[in-house]
């Protein structure tokens with residue numbers, strides 16, 4: 011690179027951000043704190059308000075209440091063109107009447123950057139995103155991946171303090187998408203920019219972001235690293251959104267040494283760790299990830315630290331790297347087990363009855 | 379002259395298009411129907427009442443009017459169709475009639491068969507045309523908004539009339555206004571330079587240049603202008619209906635009269651058309667039509683109506699302009715007027 | 721069999737119309753070359769139109785007026801169309817649309833007469849100004865270039881707006897937002913993004929408005945008071961009032977050529993612009 015970006019990494023903070031559109035609450039009292047240089051993914055179902063949140067941060071959508079600050083400075087009243095917030099739109103929004111090179115330097119021209127510096131940035135960012143050969147092409151001739159790279163180059167060239175990306179990979183086909191998400195993370199980290207990336211693909215969020223904010227109907231349900239969300243979801247919504255979860259409903263019994271005893275069927279109880287105390291007799295859900303479960307032909311009488319529940323194999327679904335095993339327990343509820351490779355658990359045959367076993371520590375108590 | 383509406387364009391388009399439709403005149407020949415190209419409106423009404431209906435009663439020959447909005451327009455149509463139209467007679471001003479004759483579009487009129495020709499002024503009945511009425515021209519002004527009484531043509535120069543006068547567009551009214559100005563300033567039809575000098579003196583007073591009778595009447599009655607510099611007396615009779623403030627002046631020292639005439643078109647039913655012309659210039663028909671139109675009868679035995687006498691007093695001096703001479707210079711005058719005056 | 725004929729039958733009226741128009745056009749052409757003898761052809765009429773300064777003025781003045789009217793209509797029409805498509809509520813939009821439609825449906829001559837009542841010496845505007853005491857002498861608002869321009873502009877404005885609001889409706893709002901986020905101030909967004917993307921509509925509206933103004937007859941007739949030179953009036957005056965069909969036809973021929981050249985130039989410009997970024 012012949013030049014270096016003068017990015018000042020800035021954190022972003024949302025406080026009580028509330029947005030109404032046509033009388034409908036779209037964002038509801040959102041608080042969010044993002045560290046300088048951090049990549050945060052907004053993950054959530056369609057219509058939960060992800061785009062709206064980006065638009066509010068960018069200044070395209072004035073909030074009803076709440077504040078947005080970038081680098082500690084309150085930006086809520088600053089117009090978009092003075093915010094220095096970059097955004098890569100869902101459909102890229104490249105200017106169709108400008109060449110790739112002109113698209114990339116548009117922001118620099120708006121900011122009256124000297125021509126020499128502009129040329130340097132243009133050359134460098136085109137090179138960085140492998141667009142040099144396409145510099146004189148118009149956007150309509152570019153493939154989806156190329157357009158995406160132009161959109162990113164155009165935005166980064168202005169050295170924004172925050173980069174917002176709205177489903178940057180959704181226009182690409184699956185294969186390209188999977189390759190791009192690693193590249194995208196590498197690029198963002200190389201530039202070192204604070205970024206918020208919207209997606210409704212959990213794998214994408216896990217692959218790109220440092221932290222993920224799961225959104226549900228205008229609120230942030232939980233924010234944390236992928237592992238935190240995966241292993242310690244605070245709600246069924248979050249648990250279901252990232253990976254598959256088996257739920258066991260039951261009544262809380264005695265609590266010993268941070269372990270709850272939960273009766274899920276007559277004469278059948280499991281144990282799960284719990285940080286807070288839950289009163290006896292209360293109903294809870296216990297979640298177990300499918301890959302945490304092992305199979306055993308018989309119940310191994312009271313092995314310490316292991317839960318066991320009987321079930322019957324309904325179907326096996328071979329998917330290459332992994333195989334999905336679907337069970338039905340005694341009350342007819344489906345239980346999913348995922349095993350990989352040549353695991354000997356896979357020897358179990360259809361209709362066979364066996365025990366599903368998992369470490370007590372792999373049980374997650376979730377408020378019902 | 380008339381309003382310029384879509385119908386005129388259709389006619390023009392049809393004329394220019396020269397759509398050679400089948401010649402229908404042979405089918406109509408037996409029925410003795412005279413087709414007369416003439417102006418509509420008050421002219422058409424007056425012709426029907428005083429000429430066509432009584433003539434039909436007397437002779438059994440019916441006739442109908444083919445509308446024209448100006449005789450120049452008809453000349454254009456006749457030229458475009460190279461005489462292929464099936465009309466018999468044409469009411470025209472002298473200039474277009476002269477031009478049509480030159481182009482061989484006319485049928486010679488058998489003057490010796492016109493009994494009433496003897497009562498017409500000299501040269502008003504010849505084989506090219508027969509005069510049918512005299513249209514005197516003068517000034518009309520709005521007495522409520524004009525600061526003084528207009529008596530002479532040169533009053534049009536008065537600076538109190540700044541921006542208040544409507545004047546003819548180009549060589550409208552067959553160039554008569556330009557010829558008049560020339561005559562007033564010591565020139566004549568062959569030397570119009572003095573006329574243009576005089577017009578330049580009036581120029582600050584001209585606010586609009588009108589292309590038709592209807593436009594003059596409209597601009598006066600709507601208060602857009604206060605004086606019409608040059609207008610046939612017939613416009614006065616239209617305007618008087620709008621209010622008593624409108625006055626017609628037959629300005630000193632003399633007023634021009636334009637002779638409208640009737641000509642016979644190539645391929646006309648000569649016998650019937652001749653009888654019609656003779657009827658039209660008879661004493662009774664002349665008195666009737668002159669009274670209704672507010673113009674002077676051409677037949678010297680016919681009496682002038684009292685209404686016209688009020689507008690054009692008996693002592694008024696008339697000037698017959700040399701219209702054939704004018705007609706050859708019309709285009710040049712028109713250009714010059716547009717360039718120097720408008 | 722009968723069904724197969726239907727498409728052909730539907731074409732018949734427009735075919736007749738086109739043939740008639742072509743006949744008219746060709747006879748105008750024929751007349752313009754007429755040398756008076758009825759046998760030979762001559763370019764004398766064209767020559768006199770080109771060499772005679774007072775004739776040329778009709779063309780230059782028409783071009784100037786049409787250009788100014790079109791430019792003003794564009795400047796007035798763009799915000800109107802923009803407002804209509806982006807800011808107006810559906811109700812307001814319907815109202816504006818109805819108003820535009822009414823302007824189309826009403827007769828052109830009537831509209832111009834309406835303007836006479838507004839701009840005249842005793843018209844609405846002057847009455848208002850006199851009443852307000854702004855002036856004690858009525859202003860001359862018509863029978864001059866101003867009046868003709870007002871007439872031309874009000875005549876072409878609906879065409880301009882309706883040519884523009886199609887492209888404006890199809891504008892991708894995100895492009896403007898993207899530009900703003902890249903640091904473009906509102907006026908820069910307008911000039912660098914909005915206007916270029918509306919070029920097809922601007923060209924269509926400009927072409928339509930320019931040709932309508934250039935060929936305008938009723939407007940200079942009613943609002944020009946004989947003081948404003950426009951070609952259509954010249955053609956009419958020469959062919960009808962003065963019976964000089966050849967000269968009038970030659971002027972019509974030149975007008976046709978100018979119109980065709982304008983169409984060609986704007987179409988080529990539009991194509992060039994388009995080919996750049998549309999597949």
Ligand SMILES: Nc1ncnc2c1ncn2[C@@H]1O[C@H](COP(=O)(O)OP(=O)(O)OP(=O)(O)O)[C@@H](O)[C@H]1O
Pocket residue numbers: 031032034036054055056057058059060061062063210
């Ligand atoms: N201009 C608008 N007026 C009214 N409602 C709107 C408007 N724009 C968006 N909405 C609504 O706001 C909600 C959130 O929209 P948003 O675009 O933020 O969702 P999203 O999470 O980005 O969804 P997706 O994943 O489909 O892009 C949706 O219910 C949508 O219908």
Ligand SMILES: [Mg+2]
Pocket residue numbers: 060061062100176
């Ligand atoms: Mg979205």
